[in-house]
Amino acid sequence: MNEFAHAKPPARFDAPGPLSAVLFAAFLAFFVWSLAGAGISISELIGGLPNMARIGAEMVPPATDRLLPMLQSVLVTFQMAVVGTVLGIAFSVPLAVLASRNHTPHPSVRGAVRAVISFMRTVPDLAWALFFVASVGLGPFAGALTLIVDTIGFCGRFFAEAMEEVDSGPPEAMAAIGAGPLDIIACATLPMALPSLINTSLFALEKAVRSSVVLGLVGAGGIGAELATSMEMFRYDQAATIILMIFALVVVVEQLSSRVRARLIGGRG
Amino acid sequence: MTGPTNDNGEARAPALRVDQLAKRFDGAAAPVWSEVSFAVPAGQSVAIIGGNGTGKSTLLRCCLRLIEPSAGDIHLHGERLTGSRAHHLRRMRSSVGFVFQKHNLVPRLSALSNVLHGGLARGRGPRHWHQALARREDREYALRCLEQVGLADLAGRRADHLSGGQSQRVAIARALMQRPRTLFADEPVASLDPQAGEEVMETFAALTRERGLTLIFVSHHLEHALRYADRVLGLRRGRLYLDALTAGESIGSLRNLYE
Numbered sequence: 001m002n003e004f005a006h007a008k009p010p011a012r013f014d015a016p017g018p019l020s021a022v023l024f025a026a027f028l029a030f031f032v033w034s035l036a037g038a039g040i041s042i043s044e045l046i047g048g049l050p051n052m053a054r055i056g057a058e059m060v061p062p063a064t065d066r067l068l069p070m071l072q073s074v075l076v077t078f079q080m081a082v083v084g085t086v087l088g089i090a091f092s093v094p095l096a097v098l099a100s101r102n103h104t105p106h107p108s109v110r111g112a113v114r115a116v117i118s119f120m121r122t123v124p125d126l127a128w129a130l131f132f133v134a135s136v137g138l139g140p141f142a143g144a145l146t147l148i149v150d151t152i153g154f155c156g157r158f159f160a161e162a163m164e165e166v167d168s169g170p171p172e173a174m175a176a177i178g179a180g181p182l183d184i185i186a187c188a189t190l191p192m193a194l195p196s197l198i199n200t201s202l203f204a205l206e207k208a209v210r211s212s213v214v215l216g217l218v219g220a221g222g223i224g225a226e227l228a229t230s231m232e233m234f235r236y237d238q239a240a241t242i243i244l245m246i247f248a249l250v251v252v253v254e255q256l257s258s259r260v261r262a263r264l265i266g267g268r269g
Numbered sequence: 270m271t272g273p274t275n276d277n278g279e280a281r282a283p284a285l286r287v288d289q290l291a292k293r294f295d296g297a298a299a300p301v302w303s304e305v306s307f308a309v310p311a312g313q314s315v316a317i318i319g320g321n322g323t324g325k326s327t328l329l330r331c332c333l334r335l336i337e338p339s340a341g342d343i344h345l346h347g348e349r350l351t352g353s354r355a356h357h358l359r360r361m362r363s364s365v366g367f368v369f370q371k372h373n374l375v376p377r378l379s380a381l382s383n384v385l386h387g388g389l390a391r392g393r394g395p396r397h398w399h400q401a402l403a404r405r406e407d408r409e410y411a412l413r414c415l416e417q418v419g420l421a422d423l424a425g426r427r428a429d430h431l432s433g434g435q436s437q438r439v440a441i442a443r444a445l446m447q448r449p450r451t452l453f454a455d456e457p458v459a460s461l462d463p464q465a466g467e468e469v470m471e472t473f474a475a476l477t478r479e480r481g482l483t484l485i486f487v488s489h490h491l492e493h494a495l496r497y498a499d500r501v502l503g504l505r506r507g508r509l510y511l512d513a514l515t516a517g518e519s520i521g522s523l524r525n526l527y528e
Contacts, residue, residue: 169373178362178390186398
């Protein structure tokens with residue numbers, strides 16, 4: 001006879017403990033309350049459907065009357081993204097060195113730099129854009145400054161982590177023969193972390209292109225400003241053209257980024 | 270023992286002198302070893318042997334303060350290494366080469382760039398970071414170092430495309446780029462197959478002879494210790510158990526260390 005014949009089968013579902021049940025009920029109550037807080041309303045959604053249909057209809061066919069200025073704005077948006085990303089990356093590298101456990105001159109420096117990078121990352125880019133628009137005025141310069149800060153917040157953290165993860169052997173080999181800290185970073189840490197740095201940088205560029213569109217809505221220049229104006233003037237056909245241009249720009253940048261990533265990281269260096 | 274002399278007949282400082290060295294890792298009940306003292310005259314070849322866990326690699330690293338010793342004194346080429354500040358320590362390390370068990374090359378860079386990095390302690394800055402930026406004379410010397418280990422034709426090959434034996438020979442060439450007076454090697458052939466291991470040890474022996482270098486290496490191979498070293502230091506039970514010239518030793522006598 002099977003020796004397990006009298007064994008009690010395991011329960012299919014372990015009943016949650018009282019604390020879990022209370023927490024689950026509390027979350028459910030908060031979610032229902034949040035539905036009201038978020039203004040979720042089926043009736044308003046149904047009421048808005050004709051407006052959506054009308055705006056959608058007015059978007060077709062997309063306008064072509066302001067094609068040249070729009071293309072110029074797309075170019076400014078892309079330039080803003082490129083400058084913001086490149087300068088952001090340039091500032092991120094030294095900050096990441098100071099923030100990485102294996103290269104920081106002192107743990108307190110690491111803590112302070114990490115705090116600065118975290119602050120740059122956690123404050124939303126729109127808040128930075130409003131700050132820079134108020135500081136340096138409307139236009140792409142405010143947008144570029146926003147993207148620099150946003151890129152440092154993103155790249156600074158991931159660069160530091162990439163530098164911490166590299167094999168400690170080559171840096172130790174260089175330290176053993178008397179190489180200085182800067183030489184070790186330049187000759188061992190950075191080349192070994194390079195695939196990760198390139199990957200993060202390309203993601204930062206894609207992110208910056210998407211952000212730069214939104215930044216224009218608060219006056220930080222580029223195609224976003226054109227979109228805001230078209231929507232305010234009820235020129236939905238122009239807005240449609242702009243949205244298509246933004247879509248094309250984002251797709252092209254993502255495709256190029258994927259190819260560059262594959263080429264640089266996939267074995268050549 | 271009468272030490273070597275310079276051209277004026279004055280006694281020359283030993284390449285390495287270690288006095289009452291001890292190492293205890295944080296939280297460990299007992300030291301890895303203690304009261305370790307020895308002096309290596311310039312030009313001598315010394316093998317450090319002992320069973321697993323006796324602290325051979327720790328001793329080698331402590332000699333250059335890659336691991337800080339807990340007690341004792343170290344003099345390298347006549348200068349006190351213990352207690353020296355970072356800048357002074359780097360200057361003193363610039364007179365040694367170090368070859369690790371794992372080659373520790375930077376994988377994405379060429380063999381030539383890796384060899385050039387061997388000279389970083391002598392010349393700093395971007396000109397020493399990459400072969401494309403290097404001065405012509407440095408590039409030529411790096412190529413000569415590669416030639417000496419028989420790999421000049423692979424100078425442009427990426428380090429991660431080299432075999433284990435080739436990588437270790439590039440690591441030796443990198444150590445030579447330093448123009449070292451003393452060469453340290455931590456089980457340099459442990460990760461290689463027997464044939465590649467023999468080739469690498471032969472390369473070591475030939476280079477130290479040709480350049481008159483001091484060689485201090487850790488090895489698990491008693492045959493290598495007897496064949497390539499003038500002297501053997503054996504660690505056992507936390508002490509320097511054996512300090513003898515290899516001429517008077519045999520594999521049988523060295524096996525006592527492992528019992």
